[in-house]
Amino acid sequence: MRIAIPSETHPGEHRVPIIPAHAKKLVSMGAEVVIESGMGLGSGYADEEYTEAGASVSTDRADLFSTADMLLRLRKPEADEIALMKQGCIHISYLDPFNEHGLVNAFKERGVTSISMEMIPRTTRSQKMDALSSQANLAGYVTVIEAARFLPRILPMMMTPAGTLKPANVFVIGAGVAGLQAIATAKRLGAKVTAFDTRPVVAEQVQSLGAKFLEIDLGETGETAGGYAKELTPEQVEMQRQAQKDVIAKSDVVITTAQVFGRKPPVLVTADMVAGMMPGSVIVDMAAETGGNVEGSVPNEVVTVGGVTIVGLGNLAGEVAVAASQMYSSNLFNLVEDAWNEESKEFVIDFEHDILPGCIITHGGEVTNETIKNVLEGSA
Numbered sequence: 001m002r003i004a005i006p007s008e009t010h011p012g013e014h015r016v017p018i019i020p021a022h023a024k025k026l027v028s029m030g031a032e033v034v035i036e037s038g039m040g041l042g043s044g045y046a047d048e049e050y051t052e053a054g055a056s057v058s059t060d061r062a063d064l065f066s067t068a069d070m071l072l073r074l075r076k077p078e079a080d081e082i083a084l085m086k087q088g089c090i091h092i093s094y095l096d097p098f099n100e101h102g103l104v105n106a107f108k109e110r111g112v113t114s115i116s117m118e119m120i121p122r123t124t125r126s127q128k129m130d131a132l133s134s135q136a137n138l139a140g141y142v143t144v145i146e147a148a149r150f151l152p153r154i155l156p157m158m159m160t161p162a163g164t165l166k167p168a169n170v171f172v173i174g175a176g177v178a179g180l181q182a183i184a185t186a187k188r189l190g191a192k193v194t195a196f197d198t199r200p201v202v203a204e205q206v207q208s209l210g211a212k213f214l215e216i217d218l219g220e221t222g223e224t225a226g227g228y229a230k231e232l233t234p235e236q237v238e239m240q241r242q243a244q245k246d247v248i249a250k251s252d253v254v255i256t257t258a259q260v261f262g263r264k265p266p267v268l269v270t271a272d273m274v275a276g277m278m279p280g281s282v283i284v285d286m287a288a289e290t291g292g293n294v295e296g297s298v299p300n301e302v303v304t305v306g307g308v309t310i311v312g313l314g315n316l317a318g319e320v321a322v323a324a325s326q327m328y329s330s331n332l333f334n335l336v337e338d339a340w341n342e343e344s345k346e347f348v349i350d351f352e353h354d355i356l357p358g359c360i361i362t363h364g365g366e367v368t369n370e371t372i373k374n375v376l377e378g379s380a
Contacts (some may be wrong), residue, residue, distance in 0.1 A: 001030075001031050001034050001346040001347060002031075002032045002034065002067060002069045002070070003069070003070045003071075004034050004035075004036075004064045004067070004068035004070070005035045005066070006035075006036045006065065006073065006081075007061075008073070008074050008075055009075075012318065013042065013074070013228065013315065014043060014313065015043060015074055015317070015325045015328060016035070016039060016043045016045065016074055016331045017073055017328065018072055019040070019043070019045060019329040020045055020050050020052070021034070021053070021203040022330065023054070025333060025337075026324070026333065027053060028054075029337065029342070030345030033054065033314070034051050034055060034056045034057070035058070036055055036056050036061055036064055037046070037057050037059045042321055042325075043325040045324045055255060056117070062084055065084035066085070066086060068085070069090065069095075069346070070089065070091075070336075070347055072336075074328060075094060076093055076094060076100060076103060076220070077091065079102075079103075082107060085110055085267075088111060088113070089112050089113035090114075091144055092114045092253070092351070093116065094117075095114060095116040095119075096118065096133070097116050097361050097369070097375075098262030098372070101379060104361055104372060104376065105250070105369065107361065108367055109365070111365045114361045114363075115356075115359050115361065116364045119361070119369070120358070120359050121239070121354075123355070129335040129338070129355070133177045134324075135324060136176065136177040137177050137181050137316045137327075138181075138316070138324050139178050139316035140177065141181050141182070141185050141320070142317065143182050143316060144182050144186045144189065146284055146286070147253045147255065147320075149306040150281045150309045151166070151309075153168060153170065153201055153280070155168045155186065155191040156168075156189060156191065161247070164243070167191055169246075170193045170253040171193075171194050171196075171254045172186070172193065172196075173195070173197075173269075173293070174196075174256065174259075175196070175197035175205065176197070177204045178203075178286060179200075179255075181276065182257065182374075183209045183211045184209050184290065186255075187209055189252075191253070192343070193209075194209050194214055194251075195212070195213040195214065196216060196240075196244060196247075196320070197247070198218060203215075212339045213280065214237065216240060218232065218239055218240060219236065231263065231266075232266065235345055237266050239339075241268060241324070244273075244379060245276070248269060248273050249276040249277060250283070252281055254277075254281070254283045255268060255286070256283075256286060258287060259286070259290060265287040265290055265291050266295045267292065267294070267295055268294070269294040269295065269296045271280050271296055271305075273295070274295065274305055274310070275306050277308045278307075279306070280309075281307065281309070282308070283297070283308060283310045284313075286314030288313070288314065289315075298310075299310040299314060300311075300314045317332060335355075339356060349363060357369075
């Protein structure tokens with residue numbers, strides 16, 4: 001089976017889908033691995049490291065797409081790239097299938113089997129393949145580093161002969177994977193941390209990291225079967241906003257991590273809340289690229305509103321590209337290995353598999369994922 005790994009072309013993307021260590025493992029499984037020349041440079045991997053691992057290197061990007069039995073990617077492909085793929089090819093990457101309807105239809109019409117890394121089921125067995133979690137973990141870390149970079153004071157308490165500096169107050173909204181890592185990182189840097197999540201079940205996790213959990217009675221909330229926070233009603237969102245208003249006003253740093261998978265995220269920090277913060281305070285909006293949790297945040301930009309810095313940078317995991325590549329590469333490899341047939345030396349599409357049906361979007365010229373099929377039919 002010929003596995004091709006083309007270079008990522010998205011502006012500013014330095015993560016790579018497969019690192020040499022995992023390329024070597026794919027080769028040892030019997031795969032023919034070919035990378036596009038320069039593919040690994042964003043994370044510091046030279047072509048020679050891949051050839052030493054047993055892979056070959058190609059300078060013909062079009063040929064890479066047209067001859068591949070499987071394509072391993074990070075970002076979703078362009079339409080002209082799908083047109084190059086042969087029927088029956090397997091394409092694995094982030095796809096954003098809830099919103100990229102044209103992309104899904106292009107895969108279907110081309111007869112390509114598309115697998116979405118966002119749709120990996122959140123089960124115990126699939127944790128090692130869960131790219132959303134691995135990248136969110138790193139993004140949570142980066143939010144605190146970015147906040148510290150723009151904050152005109154230090155995070156920890158410091159006692160000096162010149163006086164005592166109080167610790168910064170950090171408020172983290174959302175205690176999922178990213179939020180918990182943000183809490184842990186802020187605590188390690190000496191900040192005083194408060195956090196809130198709509199799922200009361202995570203209060204113990206927040207407290208175990210040394211942070212205070214903000215209690216807000218929103219009525220019935222909870223989480224989905226996939227482990228995500230359930231979407232709040234407009235009334236519950238407003239209740240959350242009002243209860244958080246005082247905490248936000250007293251915070252030096254606010255980090256928002258609330259995203260609803262496949263839909264626009266809720267606005268949790270309104271313009272009047274931003275106006276109520278102290279000049280010099282910093283807000284990091286992790287959801288800025290998909291609509292934003294913060295009124296006034298701008299995707300992929302850092303703006304100042306009334307003396308408050310709002311960081312709307314996207315691809316936060318990409319800021320630590322070496323670590324992010326290592327984790328994403330592991331996720332991809334574990335997915336491929338799990339469905340690999342040792343005798344035929346190929347990746348087997350099996351709809352009786354306990355993980356694959358949930359993340360396969362198209363196969364055999366059809367949209368096979370029921371959830372995405374319903375979304376497409378609903379938008380028609």
